[in-house]
Amino acid sequence: MSDETPSRRAAAAFAQTTETGTPVAFADLVALLERIFRRHGTSERVAAILAENCASCERDGSTSHGVFRIPGYVNSLKSGWVDGRAEPTVEEAGPAFLRVDAANGFAQPAFLAARDRLLEMVRESGVAVMAIRNSHHFSALWPDVEPFAREGLVALSFVNSFACVVPPGGKAAVYGTNPMAFATPVAGGDPMVFDQAASSMANGDVRIAAREGHTIPPGSGVDRDGKPTTDPKAVLDGGALLPFGGHKGGSIAFMIEVLAAALTGGKYSREVDWSAHPGAETPCTGQLFIVIDPERGGTGAFADRVAGLIGEVKQAGQDRMPGERRYARRVRTLRDGIPLAPARLAELRALAGDA
Ligand SMILES: NC(=O)C1=CN([C@@H]2O[C@H](COP(=O)(O)OP(=O)(O)OC[C@H]3O[C@@H](n4cnc5c(N)ncnc54)[C@H](OP(=O)(O)O)[C@@H]3O)[C@@H](O)[C@H]2O)C=CC1
Ligand SMILES: O=C([O-])C1=[NH+]CCC1
Numbered sequence: 001m002s003d004e005t006p007s008r009r010a011a012a013a014f015a016q017t018t019e020t021g022t023p024v025a026f027a028d029l030v031a032l033l034e035r036i037f038r039r040h041g042t043s044e045r046v047a048a049i050l051a052e053n054c055a056s057c058e059r060d061g062s063t064s065h066g067v068f069r070i071p072g073y074v075n076s077l078k079s080g081w082v083d084g085r086a087e088p089t090v091e092e093a094g095p096a097f098l099r100v101d102a103a104n105g106f107a108q109p110a111f112l113a114a115r116d117r118l119l120e121m122v123r124e125s126g127v128a129v130m131a132i133r134n135s136h137h138f139s140a141l142w143p144d145v146e147p148f149a150r151e152g153l154v155a156l157s158f159v160n161s162f163a164c165v166v167p168p169g170g171k172a173a174v175y176g177t178n179p180m181a182f183a184t185p186v187a188g189g190d191p192m193v194f195d196q197a198a199s200s201m202a203n204g205d206v207r208i209a210a211r212e213g214h215t216i217p218p219g220s221g222v223d224r225d226g227k228p229t230t231d232p233k234a235v236l237d238g239g240a241l242l243p244f245g246g247h248k249g250g251s252i253a254f255m256i257e258v259l260a261a262a263l264t265g266g267k268y269s270r271e272v273d274w275s276a277h278p279g280a281e282t283p284c285t286g287q288l289f290i291v292i293d294p295e296r297g298g299t300g301a302f303a304d305r306v307a308g309l310i311g312e313v314k315q316a317g318q319d320r321m322p323g324e325r326r327y328a329r330r331v332r333t334l335r336d337g338i339p340l341a342p343a344r345l346a347e348l349r350a351l352a353g354d355a
Helices: 006-019 026-039 044-059 067-078 107-125 142-150 203-212 232-236 247-262 302-315 324-336 342-352
Strands: 022-024 089-094 097-106 127-136 154-159 179-184 192-197 284-292 338-340
Touching: 022 026, 022 342, 026 044, 026 067, 026 338, 026 342, 044 067, 044 097, 044 107, 044 142, 044 324, 044 338, 067 203, 067 342, 089 107, 097 107, 107 127, 107 142, 107 284, 142 154, 142 179, 142 192, 142 284, 154 247, 179 247, 203 232, 247 284, 324 338, 338 342
Parallel strands: 097 127
Antiparallel strands: 022 338, 089 097, 127 284, 154 179, 154 284, 179 192
């Protein structure tokens, strides 16, 4: 399998340093992360949800949003920027529209608080929308959407983040790295899930590249003077990323600001102001879900048709579909343990207060 996206190359470079680390069983990693979250002020429920989510990212090799992010979660909690005990409120805005106020808490517990009702709405109406606001999303999106596809549904999700991406030709960062994810059932196989930033790279991968001393690919970002740079530190220090694919990625970043912020009542990436909370890292914005029952299309063969299309794509020469790398790593790490660099493991144990 080739891994040619710039951010995947950066993540792979990071992953290589951890592949040789201490193998940790998935359940043990979840338990360790849960202790960290509880120790830093989240409720038991929030700790369990975030620990499972973050450990799943590490298990699947989504390293830009795995345990690398734990100090960021902790710093946001310590700074008082995010409420680890927030109680989301769920409101019905119509027969197929849920509005969720995450109350300055994390996005995943807010999402899970409304998920069962969303599923009922999809079964009743064939489609339903969940609009979450005042939510901190600091993770990958695939853990949110993959389970829908395993339940036979098509799901889309969009999140905006904090201003660190300039519009094409622009000088000021307006957009976040703004990921979107899509998940569909596939007959006889795992769901096809793609989950990608609207920027050339995720901010997390730029930070990993800076920490590991790697350059980033040409065309990924600009420095504080708007000049192209391959130095990740210049991007982080007053510079910015570019959207992927020029104006086309710029339009997707724009759409995601509209769907995840304007529509939900969350903040635009540009409006995120954490200056009063030094150390905070989790952007407080919004998230939109659209979930569809594909059986309402009436073909009776939806998942077979998708499987057929994937067959044709591969026959035409694409060596793998999005998600397949993650699934392969999931099998491997559930069997052999998740390799963690000893220094990283020690850091996590210290954050958990382990002796
Ligand atoms: N919460 C937030 O605000 C943000 C979160 N993120 C998260 O960061 C993560 C990384 O984003 P990004 O760097 O854009 O992702 P990548 O470019 O690494 O990957 C994007 C998608 O393309 C797939 N893919 C990668 N290489 C190939 C290939 N050679 N052939 C076919 N498919 C391929 C990946 O599948 P696979 O996973 O199987 O490799 C993935 O679904 C995402 O999970 C995203 O949600 C990003 C920005 C902000
Ligand atoms: O990697 C990224 O771009 C981000 N992850 C969470 C907020 C932004």
